[in-house]
Amino acid sequence: MSRVVHYLGSRPYPFCLDAPGVSEIETLSGFGLWALEARLLSGTCTTSEVQNLFRLGLRGGGASEQDALLQTSVHVVIGRMDKARAIALAVVSDALRGITLAEAEADKPGDPPGKPAGADAPPSEVSTTDDSTGQPSTGRLRSRGSRRPPSGASK
Structure with a gap:
C-alpha cells in the first residue's frame, strides 16, 4: 500500500492505493x-482516470465509498x-515506489509523508580523482539544483 496525505478543504485525507485499488484502476482504465x-x-x-x-x-x-464519491465529485x-x-x-507514484503504510507512518512528526530518510542531512564528503593530475581530490556533493554552468557558458 502507498499513502499520501492531502488537505481537502481544511481536513487532511489519507490516500492509499492498495492492491484492490490497483486492480480496479487497471481494469477501469485499461492501463x-x-x-x-x-x-x-x-x-x-x-x-x-483522475x-x-x-x-x-x-x-x-x-474513507467510505460514499465519502470517497462525495469528495471526488467536489474536488475533481x-x-x-x-x-x-x-x-x-x-498516489500512483508512491504505489510504484513501494511506499508502505508503515513507512509513511514512521515519518517524523511535521515531515510530509514519504519524505526520504536523511533528507535534512548535510551533503556527503566524497573522494574523487582530479582528471588533470590523477591525484585524489575531495569535493562536496551539491544538490541537483545547484549545479554550476560550465565555464564559458552564456546565460
Whole structure:
C-alpha cells in the first residue's frame, strides 16, 4: 500500500492505493500503473482516470465509498483539475515506489509523508580523482539544483 496525505478543504485525507485499488484502476482504465503515471505526467490522462484514482485513493485510505464519491465529485471538477491530477500522480507514484503504510507512518512528526530518510542531512564528503593530475581530490556533493554552468557558458 502507498499513502499520501492531502488537505481537502481544511481536513487532511489519507490516500492509499492498495492492491484492490490497483486492480480496479487497471481494469477501469485499461492501463497499468506505469502507463497511468506517464499519462498523468504528460497531461494525456482522462478526467475519468483522475476521478477513479482520486476515489480509489480515498477509499484505500480509509474513507467510505460514499465519502470517497462525495469528495471526488467536489474536488475533481473540470476546469480545476490541477490539484486533483497532482494528488492522483502522488498516489500512483508512491504505489510504484513501494511506499508502505508503515513507512509513511514512521515519518517524523511535521515531515510530509514519504519524505526520504536523511533528507535534512548535510551533503556527503566524497573522494574523487582530479582528471588533470590523477591525484585524489575531495569535493562536496551539491544538490541537483545547484549545479554550476560550465565555464564559458552564456546565460
